[in-house]
Amino acid sequence: MKRFQVAGIGNAMVDVLAPTPDDFLARHGIQKGIMQLIDQERAVALYDALGPTRQISGGSAANTIAGLAHMGARTTYVGKVRDDQLGAIFAHDLRAQGAVFDTPLAPATTEQETGRCLVCVTADGERSMNTYLGVSEFLGPDDIDPGAMADADWLYLEGYRFDGPDSKEAFAKAIAATKQGGGRVSVTLSDPFCVERHRAAFRALVRDDVDLLFANRAEMISLYQTDDLDAALDQAAAEAAIVACTDGANGAHILTGGERWHVPAEPTTVVDATGAGDLFAAGFLWGLVNGRTPAECGRMGCLAAAEVISHIGARPEVDLRDIYRAQGL
Amino acid sequence: MKRFQVAGIGNAMVDVLAPTPDDFLARHGIQKGIMQLIDQERAVALYDALGPTRQISGGSAANTIAGLAHMGARTTYVGKVRDDQLGAIFAHDLRAQGAVFDTPLAPATTEQETGRCLVCVTADGERSMNTYLGVSEFLGPDDIDPGAMADADWLYLEGYRFDGPDSKEAFAKAIAATKQGGGRVSVTLSDPFCVERHRAAFRALVRDDVDLLFANRAEMISLYQTDDLDAALDQAAAEAAIVACTDGANGAHILTGGERWHVPAEPTTVVDATGAGDLFAAGFLWGLVNGRTPAECGRMGCLAAAEVISHIGARPEVDLRDIYRAQGL
Numbered sequence: 001m002k003r004f005q006v007a008g009i010g011n012a013m014v015d016v017l018a019p020t021p022d023d024f025l026a027r028h029g030i031q032k033g034i035m036q037l038i039d040q041e042r043a044v045a046l047y048d049a050l051g052p053t054r055q056i057s058g059g060s061a062a063n064t065i066a067g068l069a070h071m072g073a074r075t076t077y078v079g080k081v082r083d084d085q086l087g088a089i090f091a092h093d094l095r096a097q098g099a100v101f102d103t104p105l106a107p108a109t110t111e112q113e114t115g116r117c118l119v120c121v122t123a124d125g126e127r128s129m130n131t132y133l134g135v136s137e138f139l140g141p142d143d144i145d146p147g148a149m150a151d152a153d154w155l156y157l158e159g160y161r162f163d164g165p166d167s168k169e170a171f172a173k174a175i176a177a178t179k180q181g182g183g184r185v186s187v188t189l190s191d192p193f194c195v196e197r198h199r200a201a202f203r204a205l206v207r208d209d210v211d212l213l214f215a216n217r218a219e220m221i222s223l224y225q226t227d228d229l230d231a232a233l234d235q236a237a238a239e240a241a242i243v244a245c246t247d248g249a250n251g252a253h254i255l256t257g258g259e260r261w262h263v264p265a266e267p268t269t270v271v272d273a274t275g276a277g278d279l280f281a282a283g284f285l286w287g288l289v290n291g292r293t294p295a296e297c298g299r300m301g302c303l304a305a306a307e308v309i310s311h312i313g314a315r316p317e318v319d320l321r322d323i324y325r326a327q328g329l
Numbered sequence: 330m331k332r333f334q335v336a337g338i339g340n341a342m343v344d345v346l347a348p349t350p351d352d353f354l355a356r357h358g359i360q361k362g363i364m365q366l367i368d369q370e371r372a373v374a375l376y377d378a379l380g381p382t383r384q385i386s387g388g389s390a391a392n393t394i395a396g397l398a399h400m401g402a403r404t405t406y407v408g409k410v411r412d413d414q415l416g417a418i419f420a421h422d423l424r425a426q427g428a429v430f431d432t433p434l435a436p437a438t439t440e441q442e443t444g445r446c447l448v449c450v451t452a453d454g455e456r457s458m459n460t461y462l463g464v465s466e467f468l469g470p471d472d473i474d475p476g477a478m479a480d481a482d483w484l485y486l487e488g489y490r491f492d493g494p495d496s497k498e499a500f501a502k503a504i505a506a507t508k509q510g511g512g513r514v515s516v517t518l519s520d521p522f523c524v525e526r527h528r529a530a531f532r533a534l535v536r537d538d539v540d541l542l543f544a545n546r547a548e549m550i551s552l553y554q555t556d557d558l559d560a561a562l563d564q565a566a567a568e569a570a571i572v573a574c575t576d577g578a579n580g581a582h583i584l585t586g587g588e589r590w591h592v593p594a595e596p597t598t599v600v601d602a603t604g605a606g607d608l609f610a611a612g613f614l615w616g617l618v619n620g621r622t623p624a625e626c627g628r629m630g631c632l633a634a635a636e637v638i639s640h641i642g643a644r645p646e647v648d649l650r651d652i653y654r655a656q657g658l
Binding site: 019047048050051052053054055056057066084085086089092093095098113114313315317 | 346377380381382383384386413414415421422425426442443559
């Protein structure tokens with residue numbers, strides 16, 4: 001048995017959540033429903049303009065790993081925070097969930113602080129993310145412990161981190177180590193604009209290294225530059241052994257071994273959509289490491305996503321295993 | 330017209346909230362439902378033992394001032410934070426609510442960090458508070474701007490801050506300045522154990538300086554060392570012009586000008602009792618500065634308290650003026 005069932009790598013950050021009127025987005029030039037990168041200056045200006053906030057650990061892959069740890073999976077996470085108060089909060093929350101997190105901290109004297117994501121939550125539950133990467137941008141190959149990666153059944157890579165050149169090297173190092181150890185590689189595309197920025201690299205990655213591809217409809221369509229989701233899914237399935245594509249209120253599509261399943265979304269009231277994709281991936285991977293069928297994995301993903309969007313914050317608040325049991329999973 | 334309707338002074342801190350099983354309290358020697366002071370060492374150990382948390386600005390008087398600012402009152406707050414990330418969060422959240430907050434920050438090199446309160450929230454909504462005061466303990470007379478205090482209709486003092494000798498001096502300076510400017514003085518007793526620690530000082534304060542006394546049943550009984558709430562209320566009313574005493578699910582008792590009113594509590598589901606007393610005071614003071622009757626002030630206090638205990642966190646999340654309007658207030 002390997003030490004870890006899933007090892008995740010991504011942008012380590014704390015979410016700063018504020019309920020926001022719709023016109024705030026327009027006034028401040030924020031694109032609704034997506035993640036946009038901002039520099040420190042804009043982070044300060046935007047934060048000043050926001051109403052009162054609450055701070056909850058976030059980061060896409062970190063949410064997935066926290067979700068998996070919450071379900072009982074053996075997990076580790078690699079991501080860069082500074083030795084500051086927000087870094088301590090981030091580390092605590094992952095470890096409190098049971099995940100191993102021992103990426104070396106950036107010293108307190110580092111200019112960039114722990115990254116944060118200013119999340120504007122509008123009344124419709126949509127989240128518009130403004131990410132100041134801070135030190136998470138400086139994740140590099142030295143932060144990867146090949147021994148830990150080789151000791152993982154699954155590697156889980158966050159597409160967002162493709163924005164950093166050193167991090168691409170870090171990914172390559174982690175992929176090589178995981179494969180050498182007999183583990184498999186999964187990636188999430190994270191965001192359609194992220195796909196646009198790095199389409200060639202993502203295409204090569206999926207073609208050459210990825211066993212399991214997570215994406216949503218917009219990302220999948222952007223990756224293969226087509227308007228036809230089915231065509232994109234078929235192309236993805238020809239390249240990656242497993243494809244799991246979320247499709248909003250329409251649930252998720254799972255493709256593997258030449259077969260395809262559709263899993264309906266779990267009905268819920270959307271309070272804060274932050275983390276929906278992250279927790280879908282957590283539920284799906286939890287099914288996978290427990291030998292569930294593709295359809296069951298998809299269902300577990302949809303149930304986990306439904307829980308996390310029913311409240312503020314991108315980490316689960318109830319025991320998801322209870323939900324699975326209640327659904328006979 | 331004075332610049333401020335209410336100026337508050339208290340322990341500035343960020344709440345660190347964690348859902349906690351009941352047996353966690355016993356295992357870690359935490360007394361349920363009260364505020365206990367802890368040192369930095371215990372703060373670190375307890376935080377390590379807690380599950381994932383969320384961080385929301387708190388501090389008793391700061392919650393009251395934030396609530397008042399939220400309602401539209403002209404307010405200022407005096408409390409000590411360090412120039413660190415949690416201090417920046419605290420300052421932002423007060424200012425974002427519209428309150429003036431310009432207490433000099435403790436330099437980033439100060440040993441004590443911004444204060445925080447580890448709030449264990451059990452399934453019954455009860456909160457057990459473990460307060461690491463940090464730099465808030467060092468609030469002193471130099472932090473008081475007499476000009477601002479003289480320009481306030483009401484001074485609002487948080488009993489908790491009586492735990493610091495310098496802060497008592499700061500209170501005296503603020504009281505003198507407010508009175509010189511023709512303003513009035515209110516105080517909240519904060520906690521029955523806080524009353525026990527400082528009974529003589531509280532008694533003298535109420536007798537000599539206080540125009541409006543806020544307390545709950547346990548604090549009132551402790552202050553006058555009697556089991557008879559009515560006797561305690563009568564004694565308080567003989568000393569302070571206005572007495573507003575909350576009584577849990579039984580609502581609140583208001584005494585002034587030789588008369589007495591009982592105001593029923595607003596029915597609600599308790600999710601997190603943090604801030605109930607703080608927001609009662611906010612609603613009551615908002616009524617007072619708007620010339621409402623004692624019974625109306627009490628009702629406004631109970632409605633504000635009901636809103637804040639219906640969700641996680643001690644600051645209002647909806648426009649309380651809408652609630653007041655809906656109730657014909």
